[in-house]
Amino acid sequence: MEAAVTVWHIPLSQKPTADDHALLDATERRRAERFLREEDRQRYVRAHAAMRRILAQASGWRPDELVFVTGEYGKPALAGGSPCFNLSHSGDHAVLATSFEAEIGIDIEARATDTLRIAKLVLAEGEMEAFLAQPADARDAAFLRAWTRKEALLKALGCGLVLDPRSVEVGLGNEPSTPELAGQKWTLRDFALVPGLQPSPFSFTRPDRNTASSPHEPGVLDWQLGASGWPQSILVGSLAANKKISPVDIRSGAIG
Numbered sequence: 001m002e003a004a005v006t007v008w009h010i011p012l013s014q015k016p017t018a019d020d021h022a023l024l025d026a027t028e029r030r031r032a033e034r035f036l037r038e039e040d041r042q043r044y045v046r047a048h049a050a051m052r053r054i055l056a057q058a059s060g061w062r063p064d065e066l067v068f069v070t071g072e073y074g075k076p077a078l079a080g081g082s083p084c085f086n087l088s089h090s091g092d093h094a095v096l097a098t099s100f101e102a103e104i105g106i107d108i109e110a111r112a113t114d115t116l117r118i119a120k121l122v123l124a125e126g127e128m129e130a131f132l133a134q135p136a137d138a139r140d141a142a143f144l145r146a147w148t149r150k151e152a153l154l155k156a157l158g159c160g161l162v163l164d165p166r167s168v169e170v171g172l173g174n175e176p177s178t179p180e181l182a183g184q185k186w187t188l189r190d191f192a193l194v195p196g197l198q199p200s201p202f203s204f205t206r207p208d209r210n211t212a213s214s215p216h217e218p219g220v221l222d223w224q225l226g227a228s229g230w231p232q233s234i235l236v237g238s239l240a241a242n243k244k245i246s247p248v249d250i251r252s253g254a255i256g
């Protein structure tokens with residue numbers, strides 16, 4: 001049976017409201033206070049307030065009533081256990097994945113920097129060979145595909161980077177592999193977040209056409225970086241689940 005997964009886009013550019021602040025618990029407030037940069041603090045508060053509203057809607061509790069527990073390596077979960085969720089931030093954007101049927105992890109990244117150096121640290125041997133075989137202007141995109149898949153998978157497992165990312169093979173071609181880890185077969189799904197494309201902030205591109213397709217259609221990310229550089233607005237993402245997943249339901253809009 002396929003598991004249903006919803007991915008929520010949470011824009012973080014606006015300042016948090018008093019209502020946002022009021023939703024956070026003491027632990028979240030303490031974490032918010034520890035940020036050195038005010039904009040990071042504000043993004044954290046926005047993301048957590050939105051996360052609470054979304055999880056409250058899904059679970060039937062009030063947003064400020066939700067109680068979180070954390071796993072051995074810090075993965076948050078609802079004390080009641082359901083739905084499973086995972087959050088990822090990058091710059092002015094966050095995404096939250098929720099599912100009642102699968103354990104999930106999600107990651108988004110705004111752009112690749114210093115790709116070759118980081119690739120050596122995180123890619124498995126075969127992946128590194130495939131990376132080096134890419135034309136120079138396709139390497140950043142290929143690296144980000146592999147990196148977001150790895151992070152999503154490690155976040156789904158709950159261990160994060162405690163597990164050496166080189167030990168997890170996800171591939172960097174258009175089709176992610178279906179890794180077996182911790183006795184389970186994992187599904188990986190790539191996506192691109194294109195904030196400029198409203199009302200559908202997510203779009204998928206297919207290898208055979210370079211245009212945005214239905215936001216609800218699963219697809220693979222396949223643009224090539226040209227001399228003009230990285231398309232500024234695009235964030236690359238990947239979702240991992242411990243089950244086969246049905247086409248991902250992507251949602252955005254006013255959260256709060």
Ligand SMILES: CC(C)(COP(=O)(O)OP(=O)(O)OC[C@H]1O[C@@H](n2cnc3c(N)ncnc32)[C@H](O)[C@@H]1OP(=O)(O)O)[C@@H](O)C(=O)NCCC(=O)NCCS
Binds near residue numbers: 161
């Ligand atoms: C999980 C991890 C890869 C996230 O890295 P990141 O670059 O900050 O990535 P993202 O923005 O995608 O994800 C952050 C979110 O993932 C979630 N998260 C935190 N730890 C997690 C874990 N172990 N597994 C899955 N998700 C986790 C949180 O919701 C977090 O959001 P928050 O900081 O607003 O609460 C990294 O923190 C890690 O490797 N952690 C595990 C090891 C560790 O340092 N643990 C310390 C506590 S024991």
